[in-house]
Amino acid sequence: MKKKITLKQIARELDVSISTVSKALRDSIEISEDTRQKVQAFAKLYNYRPNNIALSLKNRKTKTIGVIIPEIVHHFFSKVIRGIELVANKRGYNVIIGLSNESFDKEVINMQMLANGSIDGFILSIAKETLQQQDYHHFKETINQGMPIVMFDRIVNDIHCDKVIIDDVKGSKNAVSKLLSNGCKNVAIITTKDYVSVGKLRTQGYLEALEDFKITPDTDLILKVDDELVSEDHLESLEKEIEGLFHNNKNIDGVFAVNELYAIIAMKVARNLGMKIPDEIQFIGFTDGVLSKHATPSLTTVNQHGQEMGEKAAGLLIDNLERESEEEQYTTIVIETELVERNSTK
Amino acid sequence: MKKKITLKQIARELDVSISTVSKALRDSIEISEDTRQKVQAFAKLYNYRPNNIALSLKNRKTKTIGVIIPEIVHHFFSKVIRGIELVANKRGYNVIIGLSNESFDKEVINMQMLANGSIDGFILSIAKETLQQQDYHHFKETINQGMPIVMFDRIVNDIHCDKVIIDDVKGSKNAVSKLLSNGCKNVAIITTKDYVSVGKLRTQGYLEALEDFKITPDTDLILKVDDELVSEDHLESLEKEIEGLFHNNKNIDGVFAVNELYAIIAMKVARNLGMKIPDEIQFIGFTDGVLSKHATPSLTTVNQHGQEMGEKAAGLLIDNLERESEEEQYTTIVIETELVERNSTK
């Protein structure tokens, strides 16, 4: 087992100074052709690679991006990560991952662990609990210490930083409009409690679409799911709620859900109740994941372009990190959503 | 914007030496109660945190684990990551992610990027291309340089390191036996080309089950899919192949697929051909993902316990990193699979 070799060892072996070795390896003009070749040959032989940590310390840059997301077993977030990793790697950066698990405390701890020199900047999407408590001091402090942050998807407006979002309102409005122009008269929405920003915005889009079509919203058709109760394994309560929705409103002929899973479950409930999809009732979900594509019938969804969000976010962050000027000006990139039409709509 | 504060700055402000500050903060007995309190108060005020990079350089440990996986938009791999992150964090480690994208070159480059001091050890699952080329020099070199590796799921036997796997043969054998005891007479298998180790093993399990039931395997019932051709968006060719399988073998009454997607697609094809599931034909897939649970009918699968694999892998690696003794002895942990019965089987 040969341990990693250092400049010092090369210097000792070749009986020159450390400076000479360093310069020779970096093709400095100061070094004679002779010694340069000698050093380079030796380095190659022993497979020398500069120690990254030492470089980071010296340059006060780690060339590493910290990503904090609420959950990784999730199609959307993993797509974002893929996007981040793609451009980060292309531009010579590594990606280090922290999972908040939707918890405020874990989010804070994770940020502290990484903010002490391990990374150059953050890309993150806020945990539900944080949004609920509305405590954003850790973001502010991080930014104050000079570490840039890019937020994506779940953002909060009064933090001053780069952001990558989709136009949730527009995306939902489009989707619901689609249902309405397809002839639906009574479109229900399955959404989350208001504290999750995106749920709120998507509900707004729903309402705007109704307004466009001169329909007065019916609060009975707005189902706000308490997603505390809906874990991966606890879907029964969700099914019950949706069953209730259908039961109390026999005339529902369209459903818009603010995420993929809700839509899939709703379709399942409807099917069990004997409703024909898409003839009697049509469905559209938000977020285009694997489920939508392979469900029966396949689900029409609003594609969020997760990978592109990741790419843009990483681009913004690295641009910021490598920018010379000190002037702080923050950008918000809005990614266009796309309605992917499948068989759950006419 | 107040930049991060260092020991040196504290020392200057308080007019003591750097050593004193360091010791005071670590509650050294050498320092008087007076100065200790003074220093600690000042440090708290300015929110001092030791620079991680400097510590890494000094300790020659980064407390960071490198994870290299072929793909992240994948239920199984993201579950493994979640497991890794869970125990890594609990034990004070960070997780840095590299995606090989199933490419040999990217795998090598990623390992080189991380092996230069950025991390203390690797957890990885081998890229398809690497398995195909059977070039494992980068693993051997990494291990030779004293950096421990833990492989999971897709492993290769002649590399000497810790491993976490499932018993693919046993898992498949169980699944196929289930089909056979459920009354299936002609069970087909949809598998991958042989170079991916797990495909091979799962096929072996299939054959063993047949043997147990005194059935001679029919090569027509073994469909080896060239997964080069099956990308996320290119499923038509796969559907065609499966259609061909059903067409040429009208008597198929059971299908075992070596992954979730193949099983879902096969169910879809069967349904389109008018076959009744599970009455006329039964399905079992491998890997328990979201698709299986929400498919119609829901799919019986072999659960690989991805999160547990991640936890065990991280445990092995950290144990190794923190082990005092130099004796190298490598463990292979075999995770038990579990047949999750749903509605695609009787």
Add this chain to the structure above:
DNA sequence: TGTCAACACGAAAACGTTTTCGCCAAGAAT
């Protein structure tokens, strides 16, 4: 009064780089 332990603190090395500066010798120019 002189010696010694205990106490409180500082200097410096070390981790592995890069880079600035200074130095010496040799050859060129005057």
Add this chain to the structure above:
DNA sequence: ATTCTTGGCGAAAACGTTTTCGTGTTGACA
């Protein structure tokens, strides 16, 4: 023969820690 350039190299600082090893001051004790 003296001065000036220049090529080639080394010393040392710096990044931010921790830790070992002094060192000076104080008080106690003989």
